[in-house]
Amino acid sequence: MHVIVLGSGVVGTATAYYLARQGARVTVLERQPGAGLETSFANAGEISPTFSSPWADPSVPGQALQWLLDRNGPLRVYPQLDWYQWRWLWQMLKNCRQDAYDRNKRRMLALAMYSREQFVAFRAQGITLDYDGQQRGTLLPFLQPQDAAKAQRDADVLAQYQLPFRMLQRDEVLAIEPGLQHSSSPLLGGMHLPLDETGDCFKFTTELAAMAGTLGVDFRFGVQIRRLLSDGKQITAIDTDQGMLHGDAYVLALGSYSPLLTRPLGIDLPVYPVKGYSLTVPVADAAAAPQSTLLDGRYRTGITRLGNRIRAAGTAELSGYNQTLRPGRLATLRQSVQSLFPHGGDYRAIEYWSGLRPMTPDSTPLIGPTRYPNLWLNTGHGTLGWTMSLGTGKLVADWVCGGTPEIATDGLTLARYTR
Structure with a gap:
């Protein structure tokens, strides 16, 4: 299975790491020249x-x-x-x-x-x-x-x-x-x-990205993501400034920018x-x-x-x-x-x-499935991105790879806003 992760902050990098641990072929797309250079860069330094x-x-x-x-x-x-x-x-x-x-x-x-x-x-x-x-x-x-x-x-x-x-x-x-x-x-x-x-989240993210790289994760930096393409039933490709990219599954971990990509698809993320x-x-x-x-x-x-x-x-x-x-x-x-x-x-x-x-308005992240069966969310962590990064990364990797999450996930998905 080829999974494309959008975003290499601490949440996206953790997701890529756990996906690779489960045997997936993983590509990470990031507009910055390296991992952890946006919201993960100089946060409070707390895992709380x-x-x-x-x-x-x-x-x-x-x-x-x-x-x-x-x-x-x-x-x-x-x-x-x-x-x-x-x-x-x-x-x-x-x-x-x-x-x-x-x-x-x-x-x-x-x-x-x-x-x-x-x-x-x-x-x-x-x-x-x-x-x-x-x-x-x-x-x-x-x-x-x-x-x-x-x-x-x-x-x-x-x-x-x-x-x-x-x-x-x-x-x-x-x-x-x-x-x-x-x-x-x-x-x-x-x-x-x-x-x-405590610790430096940016340093942690770059170290985790390096470790994910040893598992075969392909980090592609300097890539501008323009839009997600769909046939109405599933995501078919990602349009970037470096051409179209195709995967079997896609994980959206772009933090505050996640809603800008999903609104054209009819998915309104309250982030x-x-x-x-x-x-x-x-x-x-x-x-x-x-x-x-x-x-x-x-x-x-x-x-x-x-x-x-x-x-x-x-x-x-x-x-x-x-x-x-x-x-x-x-x-x-x-x-x-x-x-x-x-x-x-x-x-x-x-x-x-x-x-x-x-x-998110309730401070709880949005993780898990969407209306498109091959598009998954891992976003909306607020001030607790590093605190929850490894947990949500592993949960989403379990889901994407067909496993069963190890904790109850009711109320963690977008469904709580669409009921």
């Missing part, structure tokens, strides 16, 4: 199954206006003359009910924990990838009086799903992250989540680009820099140690397919990391980046 939670939760409608009015708030909406933007916002608001949140949370956790099992299996098989990886968990420092109360609510949810956590006193927080002793914000305690991991920002700064003082990863609840940013670098990432901006670096968003990221680790980084050498997260 514990934080696999829907953006749409019951508190969002009440907080949204406050966020929009706060110049450092995590949410920005730039209205577009775009039906799909407004529809996505409306569908997200409909998912802010408690029953919808609980349903979506269960689906996301199942995927994230299954994906974590694949990361663990990698290590158990002796597969070593060089990506500045660590398995030291995530820290939530309490920097405001309300943080402890919010963490207790989070702890109740974690306990409900039997996920481990530990509440910490101030000295226990400093034992995990000594650099916080220099913070300009008061440190009131914290919570630690031991299951989470919208939500822009995130990051900064990367060299470590100036290793002892005063973060040791693993932590979440700054004031700005909703993640701060992660990646070898000799510090990465800070966050914000959510709805502005269409726009990757402009807005100075206000960048200033918020810098304020977050520099206030907590003032001596940790060389802040004269900051590199900024933005990427488009492919979000």
